[in-house]
Amino acid sequence: MRVWQGARQKKKSILGGVRLVLIGFIGKVILTIFGISLLIFVHELGHFVVAKILNMKVYEFVLGYGSKLFSFKIGETVYGITKIPFGGYVKLEDIKPEEISFEEDRLPVLGKQSLWKRVLVIVGGPLMNLILPIFLLAVIFMAGIPYPTTIIEEVMLYSPAVEAGLKAGDEIVCIECSEIKDWGEATKIIRENPNKTLDFVVIRDNKKINLTATIAEKDNHGFLGIGVKLGTKKYGVLSAFYEGLKATVGIVVILFKLLVSFIQGKQMTGFTGEIIGPVGLAKETFASIQRGIIDYLGVLAQMSIGMGIANLIPVPPLDGGKLVLMGYELVVRKPLKVKTMLIIQAIGIALLLFLMISVTFSDIFGIFALGGR
Structure with a gap:
């Protein structure tokens, strides 16, 4: 009888341990998804805020993708949350499809607003990705730096x-x-x-x-x-924000140098890291959660800066690509033809897909390679 009770108690203990491990794992997965989603949402928030400040029409500002779970309307803007609250999107004033003739018409980026307004709206997304790390890093400096x-x-x-x-x-x-x-x-x-x-x-x-x-x-x-x-x-509030700003600027400078080296096909001196994709980002975020909240915030800050810089790469449909098209519009004094713009965007999307697939395979290979050691 005692042996049976002991075995039963041991079984309960094992099951309890498994539950705790499972709960911890699920919690880390949720925090990983939340962290990456936050960066995407903050990026879209940047576009939204600048558009609102400039009195541009914003038709939708939604948290997540897919069909809406619930929504409400204030003015001309519909605010909502989808069933998959990952990332988000903002739908700005644009030219309606029925107004476009694909053979003759020229299509300005972001509709018929003045060029300077459209440039500011585009820059708003990456800029917000560079502002967020200042706050995240300030929290780290206030918590204490070893x-x-x-x-x-x-x-x-x-x-x-x-x-x-x-x-x-x-x-x-x-x-x-x-x-x-x-x-x-x-x-x-x-x-x-x-x-x-x-x-x-x-x-x-x-x-x-x-x-x-x-x-x-x-x-x-x-x-x-x-x-x-x-x-x-530990730093005070003002000095923490100052250090957060300095650290953010330092990372931005390094990433710009890395980006230039990458475009030139060179290895940046003193840099031994590598470019990672969605799988690598998720892996790094998950690992940082295991190390603690401070590491988690630090990784989110670095990822946010990386997202801001990456979006400025001059390839459509990234924000940097849109800025290049606007630059063309400024020099030539008229937008590209619709057909030309669609071809350029298709090429840009193909390049980005190729890069993402290559980097994702590299991430997955790296995970299995490390697991086999």
Whole structure:
């Protein structure tokens, strides 16, 4: 009887564990879908907000795709949520199909509004994708950013640090008479002085101790052989937003350089990453959730910036392609013919589909390759 009860209890425990794992997995999947959907929705929100500010007619602003779950109308705009609340779309004022003659008529992008208004509406989407990361990164900076301190956590065996008498718990305050305020300063001095003897001042048990270390050489740089403790730096609201803006601008610059290198068929110096598609984005988002909310927000911020930059690629039907067509309209003083525009868009869609399929296969192959290791 006791054996049977024990087996039953064990079975309940296993089932309970499976349920918890399943619930956790489903939760991560939902957060992954929500995160990617949020980025798409924010992009469309950018188009919507700018159009409204410029008093352009917006017929629909919908969360998701497919048939509507419910909707309501304010003014000329229908707001709604679909049965599949993934992403979203905005339907702006445009030329009606019955007004178009495919042989003769010229079709301006985004209807008959003035060119500058249409340009601003197009730019609004990518711009919103660049604004969102500032807020996400600001939250991360307010929560606290880990940084390496100057307090030694470990000393590697047979390293120059051991020979110098450095110990775990020592705080490096001075190297070669230079005051050390952060680990970056210490690292710079150590790396730039291979095979040289440096004087250190450390604090140990609230006392200053002078030590001398002969720096070894490793990969053409100085090597001491210590690991330091990590601290957490929290920022105030204003400084967090400033740091968020700086980080966003930094990522944008890197992505633009990467995009130029990609177009030129070159490998960007110092960059070892790769372009990923929808599968890769979902994989990265899912993995970030497992690491915690801060990582999740960080990945969303990077993805949002990537989406904003990618949409500016000058290939129709992306926003960048539409801007190119508007540029043509500005120079020539008239839009493209309908037939010409349709051909250009068809070529653009074909190129994007080819790129997406290639990248998706690469993502899937990468997942299986990693799984087989």
